[in-house]
Amino acid sequence: MTAQTTSPNHRPVILAVAMLAALQFAAAIVIGNSGVLANSGLSMFPPIAISAFVPVTVFFGAYALSERFRQFVLSFDLRTLTLVQMWRVVGFTFLTLYAYDLLPGLFAWPAGAGDVAVGLMAFVVIRRLDRDPDYGTSTDYLRFHWLGLFDFAVAVATAGLAAGAFPALVPGGITTAPMDVWPLNIFPSFGVPAFIILHSVALLKVRQLRRLSGANTTALPQAA
DSSP: OOOOTTSGGGHHHHHHHHHHHHHHHHHHHHHHHHTTTOOOSSOSSOGGGHHHHHHHHHHHHHHHHOHHHHHHHTTSOHHHHHHGGGGGGGGHHHHHHHHTTSSOHHHHHHHHHHHHHHHHHHHHHHHHHHHOGGGGGSHHHHHHHHHHHHHHHHHHHHHHHTSSSSGGGSGGGOOSGGGGSTTTTHIIIIIHHHHHHHHHHHHHHHHHHHHHHHHHHHHSOOOO
């Protein structure tokens, strides 16, 4: 299956999505430079995470309320949705910053290594999809996307733990404060919600394919 994103019916949706993405990127710049969501070091919940939750919430709201948007979302093919996840290898940046004592290991290792692992796994999953199109509706394929989402949950949790509220967890006083301001806030404020939405689209697509497969199976005439 291929994405029908060039359909005339989808063009207004594509334009709206592009505008929202541009707005989110601009918001990330403003948030990062103003420090409005910077953690005081006393909270386990990193305020910058709000900039990730808002676009995800908007996505699910639009998906639930707009039939046109829902059709657009479900028009993407699983290969494309998985291929984009290969960009997660940029999480290696966290490990590089840890090596230069700019980020704490408590956050950098699970977040960075997790992102790199998901990015490399995406390559393997793509190969499986190329060999077996039915792999896209398998439990293993679903596990890949759930693992990608779990990686973000771990990143948020470790970012909070390493924010400074527990000094014993951040030897040398190196906290996740750089993740709250520009340019590193581009990860939680733009990259994370984008990848979460892409994982979610893939899961929704698989659900649709499984439903269609079940409907087609029941519709087949029974052998005498």
